[in-house]
Amino acid sequence: MRLLKPFICAFLLPLSYSPLLAHTTARSSMHVQARAILAQDTISWSTKLPFDKQVIKGKLKNGFTYYILKNVEPEKRVTMYLANKVGSILENENERGLAHFLEHMQFNGLKHFPKNDLVNYLQKAGVRFGSDLNAYTSFEETVYQLPIPSDDPELLKNGLQVMRDWAQDALLTTEEIDKERGVVLEEMRGGRGASKRMQDQYFPMLFNQSLYSNRLPIGTEDIITNFQPNVLRDFHTRWYRPDLQALIIVGDIDVAEMESEVKRLFSDLKKPKDYVLPKEEEIPLNGKNQFLTVTDPEMPYVVGQLFFKYRGNVPETVGDYRDALLKNAFNNLINLRFSDLTEKADAPFIQGSVNFSSLLKDIRTLQLTYVAKPGAIEQGFKALLIEVERVKRDGFTQAELDRVIKSLQKSNETSFIERDKRKSDRYVQGYLSNFLKQEPSLGMEENYAITKQLLPSLTLKEINALLTSYYTPQNRDILFLSAEKEKANLPDEGTVNKWISEVAKTPITAYADQVSDLPLLAQLPASGTVVSETETASIGTKTLTLSNGAKVVLKPTKFKNDEIRIAAVSAGGTSLYSDADYFSAKHAASLVSSSGSGQLNSKELLRYWAGKTAAAAPYISELSEGINARSDQEGLKDVFELIYSYFTAPRLDQDIFENYISRSKASLENRLSNPQAVFSDAINKSLYQGNIRRLSDTEAQMNQIQKDRSLAIFKERFADASDFTFTIVGSFTEAQIKPFLTQYIASLPTLGRKEVGKDLGIRAPKQGLTEKVYKGKEEKANVVMYYIGDYNYNRADNLAMDALASVLSYKLLERLREDEGGVYGVGANISYSKLPVGRYQAAIGFGTAIDKVESLINSVHEEVAKIIAHGPEQKDLDKYFIEERRQLELSLKENSFWLNQLNSSVINSEDPTAILTYEKELLKVDAASIQRAAKRYLKEDQLFKFILLPENK
Structure with a gap:
């Protein structure tokens, strides 16, 4: 399941409630759906932001919230999300990691889908585990996602039943809990490395010594290994309850019928008799400044970051929304300057940026970040601050602002033009934020109209004043992340304060905007035919x-x-x-x-x-x-x-x-x-x-x-x-x-050449090998296994190899993860090429504990051997067929898919109409053809095994 990502060089995301950005003049045409709003002389900044009137939002008597919206992109599909205001911040000391562990358990036994029946059932319906069926846990939320076809009444009914079971009916059997411990430990192990080691050191500073720095969702190895099952069941009973949950349903559905079903299925959800309200944990702001350097032998760069923290609430009014627009415009303006700076021959750093962004809870930051060139830590730091100081002293120019406003207008216009093509997932994300963070959820017409009116109102004076308000000497964190070998070159707090003081006294020339009146082309070409x-x-x-x-x-x-x-x-x-x-x-x-x-x-x-x-x-x-x-x-x-x-x-x-x-x-x-x-x-x-x-x-x-x-x-x-x-x-x-x-x-130059790419003869050895590589500090191993060789590129073999990759992945996941608990993720991928000569590569990869490497490699060998000896099981073939058909339904309605198909047919000199017979050809793939492919291409003497182990092994 997805987990909170490491935060090294993070927090660069735009404000989550900000309008979409783009690097692209609004069309002059007026859109009918927005006329009512635009007809108003002025939108009052104190006006409450309107909620999306297209979505049905309701709350049951037990406190359960739901959002339902009909949307036909994609057609015959529906996306369901179950949101829980339950995350790792609610854990007691003896429960660390259990919010995330509980998320795992929701896929290992539900009232109507015991053991692994849920994953198996949905795979048979064409739902892919991991990419479609998934979930994530963070500090304050756990969210489950299920996109399914909506043209199958039985599947739609069972999809709702899955959401109902996820809400309160996880079985949490001791047997399944104990099996899942290994999987979560392997997920934990896979996340270890420089990023994790460093964030453990700087999170306390970043989160101001609050509980958040001690409640990472992954938890601790000791608790995951040793917690008693009843502790997990108690956590589930205490927090998985209707007043903390919302169901979001967006797709090609009958809204009234769906609302009726939601009421029927979810009205009986109960809160425990002795329930308590979640305690609101805060990140304090005490006006102090903090400084920290963190080194690690595996960190490849020196990264310097300054965080200017302040409190900010989600926007409730048009004025709040306008403030978000101002900050977005600022982000664009200043980072366009950094783009210019990093392109200079003598650029002072590898990368630099400044952004208003969200940190956690109600903490917002103005964040300055740079990646230093080797031996240029001071130069990069000062250059970063000089650019900020240049803006603070002289501001941006009107021409710069005009360009950014044009880009924002273009983005707003484009989003509105594509409103009836908007994917269901994008609607879901807005409703998730509305429920979990109380962020506004505007309808497309309202968002377009308000943004259209507000953008021209943004003034240069206001944007230039932002640094005066937020670039302040209080609540400032300075963080350096570095390779261990650079430790002696890192500054201390006094040195950095001296650099800041020196920059404040440095004469700085005003920004010179580089604009050309020249057209892109010196002259238009003469037309061909x-x-x-x-x-x-x-x-x-x-x-x-x-x-x-x-x-x-x-x-x-x-x-x-x-x-x-x-x-x-x-x-x-x-x-x-x-x-x-x-x-x-x-x-x-x-x-x-x-x-x-x-x-x-x-x-x-x-x-x-x-x-x-x-x-x-x-x-x-x-x-x-x-x-x-x-x-x-x-x-x-x-x-x-x-x-x-x-x-x-x-x-x-x-x-x-x-x-x-x-x-x-x-x-x-x-x-x-x-x-x-x-x-x-x-x-x-x-x-x-x-x-x-x-x-x-x-x-x-x-x-x-x-x-x-x-x-x-x-x-x-x-x-x-x-x-x-x-x-x-x-x-x-x-x-x-x-x-x-x-x-x-038609006017482009020609030479009449007939070139082909040259076969350079770069091949893997004929005979396989095993090699161990020793690098890294963490007690973990990575294994990559390749079968490589010559390939008979043709339609039948290509289809069989695609199927082989999928059915082998099913078996490896079932064996190595579900049965043996030895990995978090594992899968097979097979690629093949026609040019310059036919070649293939079948890859299998996984991470695991050092002492499990050999046994898991043997398990891989056994699963491969089974397919070679007996072919795949029909149930796995059936899963693959339905997944392919369902994915093809979606792909055929994407411009990117057709571009790739047509372009590929040009490159490989293939019939572009072959896609029309794909489903028919797919039916010719059977256990025997997959078995033949396995025998031909998964040969033991063409197996290359590579194992990454820590240096001390």
């Missing part, structure tokens, strides 16, 4: 051949109201270059895309995009090169101009090149302090005999990158449009898109 068209009616596509030889595949859709996705691809890639040129080729696309394009450098281009939804990114992979792009209808001209500029006027600026190399080398300096990085390198070195094209970059290799050669290689890769295919999917018409194709794509 469309010379032929071929329609594939079965999948709704049309293939155009342009006068320069370039091909374009068009698929108009209605999956989104205003989304267009583009993928361009051509064979070739870095495989066509020698090892001496490899690193220049590998990084060429990143260097070019970082430098801007056409007549605009990176800073000018960033400002050019303000209020636009258009983006394009070139790439060069081993076997191909291309561009991935996206746009809305309004941004089509912009995105095609950008694509054209990458082909015809790419740039690689000297300052960008120097910055890229410098920051990359700085980030790599301590990389090998991370055990996982060492493990990954060891695996790739063994599998590919140290070939530089399979290993991670080093500082020495970054020095091999030549600026001029990188630019030359990029130009070579994009010099010939005749062997490119452009796939365009989304909300456009053929008549709308053709003028852009003829002007910007």
Whole structure:
């Protein structure tokens, strides 16, 4: 189950109640649904924020709350969440970890679904354990999620029954509790490392020595190992009760019928007779400042953070909402400046940011963060503060604010345009926050209208005044997280205070905004023509051949109201270059895309995009090169101009090149302090005999990158449009898109090349091997097992291998987790490729205790051997078939899915209509075909085993 994530370099999230942000001018059209609100002369800032009037919100006599909303995206699906105001903060000392443990137990025996029947039943209905069926526990909440098909009345009925059982009817048998201890301990073990060790030291400071620092949801090993079952049952009885629970149902449903069922099923929930109200724990603010340095041998960077804490409540009024908008605008404004700063050749740090954000409870922070370059802790710290001080003294400019407002307006407009395509999960999150945190939940029309009126009211004076209010010398925490070897270079509190004082006295020049009046292109290209068209009616596509030889595949859709996705691809890639040129080729696309394009450098281009939804990114992979792009209808001209500029006027600026190399080398300096990085390198070195094209970059290799050669290689890769295919999917018409194709794509240069990616002969050894890697301090092991070899790439084998991966995953999870309690997570993944030659890789991975490594590897061998000897069980095949069919129903209505399918068919020279027969072909997969695949590809002599153990072992 999901657990609270580590907080290293965390707390950078935007305020959870803030409107959506984007880097994209509001359309002038007025939307009918919002006219009533917009017709008002002014929205009073004291007006209470309206609750979403579309959702049915109710409360039963027993205190149980429910939210029900009809939403048909996705069609024939419903998402149910059970929210409990129950988290680790409610635990007594002898219960630490039991809120989270109880979450696990809800999947191991319910009144109507004993033992593992719940997971098995739902898998048979196409619900995937982990990605669909899931839950999480945090300090103050435990939330269960269940997305299921709504077109099956029996399944819908049972889905509600699951929610009812989760609310109060967990069986909590001693047998299942004892089995689950090992799983939770392995989850705990897997979370150990530098992040966990460091947060244990800085949480008390961050949470001001409150109970929160001593109530991490994972709990303690001693309690998880030794608690008596009745302690867990008592916790369940005490806290799983209707006045602390809410059911959220959003989907393609009959709302009245669903509300009736909720009342029928949940009205009999009872509170214990001697119930008590949850005690409200507070994080005190005492006006004091705190300072802490924390080191760890596995921490790869020096990270400096300043937290300026203050109390803030969730917004209740329009004025509160406006305050959130102000802070969001500030976050955008100041971090655009940091984006500029980090692109300089002599950038003072690897990364820097400043944000208003939420910490925990009602504690908010203004947080400053930077990642220092090696040997530049003081330089980075002062540079961070100088940028904040620059804003404090001189403020932002009106031009900067105007651009950010345009971006926020664009985001607001886009969200409203797509309102009828909004996924159910996004509605659920709003209602969850309303119940758990009392955050407002506005309807789409109200949110759009209020935001539209408020954004123009944000003034430069108000935003510039924010630092005066929040950048104060009280309630300030300063935290440095560092590698152990940097300990002697870390400052003490007195030194840092001296740095702060020095910055306050430093003369600082006002910010110079870098804006260009130049268009992206120096001149518009002369248009080409469309010379032929071929329609594939079965999948709704049309293939155009342009006068320069370039091909374009068009698929108009209605999956989104205003989304267009583009993928361009051509064979070739870095495989066509020698090892001496490899690193220049590998990084060429990143260097070019970082430098801007056409007549605009990176800073000018960033400002050019303000209020636009258009983006394009070139790439060069081993076997191909291309561009991935996206746009809305309004941004089509912009995105095609950008694509054209990458082909015809790419740039690689000297300052960008120097910055890229410098920051990359700085980030790599301590990389090998991370055990996982060492493990990954060891695996790739063994599998590919140290070939530089399979290993991670080093500082020495970054020095091999030549600026001029990188630019030359990029130009070579994009010099010939005749062997490119452009796939365009989304909300456009053929008549709308053709003028852009003829002007910007048909006019691209051509050479008439017919290239293919080169087979470099990089292969794993013919014979498998076992290798142990020793790195890390924690008493834990990671195991990765690979079957690798030549592959007969064809439709039948591909389908069988996909099925094999799933049925093997079912068995491994059942055996290693549920039966043996030896892992938290385990699974099989099988990948295969056609180019440059057929190859496959079947991977199995898990983390576990050191003393369980061999027994669990043996269990894996046994499960593989069973499938080879007897094939999979039919029940597992049935699970896989229904999962695939249900996922396909959803995928076929996604622009991204079709773009990937069509683009992949171009790369592999495959029939794009094959997707239409996928279900039919899937029915041909049976136990025998999976067994044959296992026999052919899961061979013992082609098994590579890698085991990561701590250094002291």
